[in-house]
Amino acid sequence: MIENGYLEDVVEAEESIPALTVKEFDPCDRPREKAERFGYHSLSTSELLALILRTGTHGCPITQICSNLLEANSNSLHLLMRRSVKEIQMTPGMGPVKAGQVKAIMELAKRYFEEESQTDSDRFIIRQSKDIYNLMRCKLSNENKEQIWILTLNRRNQVIGKYQITCGSSCASLFDLNAALKVAILDEANGLIMLHNHPSGNTQPSPQDDTITRSLKNGTAAIDVRLLDHLIITYKGYYSYSDEGRL
Numbered sequence: 001m002i003e004n005g006y007l008e009d010v011v012e013a014e015e016s017i018p019a020l021t022v023k024e025f026d027p028c029d030r031p032r033e034k035a036e037r038f039g040y041h042s043l044s045t046s047e048l049l050a051l052i053l054r055t056g057t058h059g060c061p062i063t064q065i066c067s068n069l070l071e072a073n074s075n076s077l078h079l080l081m082r083r084s085v086k087e088i089q090m091t092p093g094m095g096p097v098k099a100g101q102v103k104a105i106m107e108l109a110k111r112y113f114e115e116e117s118q119t120d121s122d123r124f125i126i127r128q129s130k131d132i133y134n135l136m137r138c139k140l141s142n143e144n145k146e147q148i149w150i151l152t153l154n155r156r157n158q159v160i161g162k163y164q165i166t167c168g169s170s171c172a173s174l175f176d177l178n179a180a181l182k183v184a185i186l187d188e189a190n191g192l193i194m195l196h197n198h199p200s201g202n203t204q205p206s207p208q209d210d211t212i213t214r215s216l217k218n219g220t221a222a223i224d225v226r227l228l229d230h231l232i233i234t235y236k237g238y239y240s241y242s243d244e245g246r247l
Contacts, residue, residue, distance in 0.1 A: 031063065045077065046070050053101055057093045065093035069102070078235040081106040081142045082199075114138040126157045129240035132193055132231050135159070140197040140233040150180050153191035153228065160187045175212045177219050184225050191226040192216075195233055203232055203239040213241055 031047040043051065049066040056062035069091040073079040080088075080102070088099035126132055132151070140147060146168045152160040163183045165176055184192050194216055196209075205213075213230045220227040229242040241247050 045075070049102070049105070052105060053098050060093055062093075065091065065098075068092070069094060077106070077109070078142055081110065082144055082235075110138055110142070124159045126151075126153060126159065126193065126228065129229055129231060129238070129243050132195065132229060132240075133233060133238045136162070136195055136231075137233055137238070140195065141235045143197050144199050146196055146199065148175055148180075148194065148196040150183055151193040151195070152184055152187040152189035153193065155190045157191060157228070160189055175215070177215055180216060181219050181223060181225075184220065185223060189225055191228045192220055193228050194230045196231075198232055198234045201234045201236045203234050203237055205232055205239060205241070210246075213246070217247065 031043050031051040034047065035043055035051065040048070046066040046069075047063060049069070050061075050063040053062050053066065056065050069088065070076075070080070072091055073083065085096065085099045085103055088094050088102050089096060094102070124131075124135065126135075136149065136151075140149070148165045148167075150163045150165055152163070154160055161183065165179045165183075166174055168174060180192070180194065183189075194213070209230075209232065216230070217227045227247060229240055229247065231241075232239040
């Protein structure tokens with residue numbers, strides 16, 4: 001937890017101490033010049049962030065601040081995407097404005113991959129578990145709370161609809177079987193896929209996940225709908241009950 005006083009000190013420091021500009025950087029700390037000479041692909045992740053955030057604080061260039069931010073998140077953009085504005089501000093030099101800019105960058109990245117994976121749902125055909133993962137990973141892989149989603153499909157395994165059934169805590173989510181079967185009935189679906197995320201990053205199913213899967217399989221059989229798969233999605237990858245022969 002961040003003390004309010006700490007945040008106020010950071011804000012005050014940002015406003016009262018002159019920030020270093022790019023011209024004052026050592027040549028090796030000038031990402032713009034490096035990008036112009038060698039291309040943007042030559043920049044490290046911290047340099048790309050520095051290029052956008054532009055200015056550091058007294059005695060600490062923005063490249064170092066961005067490097068510290070990434071180190072605090074295990075050099076993982078997946079972890080950084082899950083941080084709140086207040087959590088980002090825990091890195092010295094990251095005031096509310098810069099933290100907001102970082103969140104905006106992460107949101108743009110998320111929307112890029114969502115756009116990349118979006119297709120006309122009437123044409124998107126599920127052929128394997130990887131198709132499901134690619135379709136839904138941007139929605140689920142970096143969420144801090146467990147969510148359960150249902151995909152409804154027609155006879156050709158084309159996606160009819162995507163529905164969030166429940167949203168729980170960071171470690172559990174209650175499953176609503178009636179809600180899952182209701183969307184299948186309303187969509188006149190022939191197939192159904194369940195997905196949920198593990199914010200911890202652990203792809204292995206829990207005993208509760210196994211219980212939910214059995215419950216849904218029995219429920220879909222009762223209304224003559226095929227349960228094609230149950231995927232557990234994390235920022236590290238996914239687990240497929242179908243691939244593991246557990247349906």
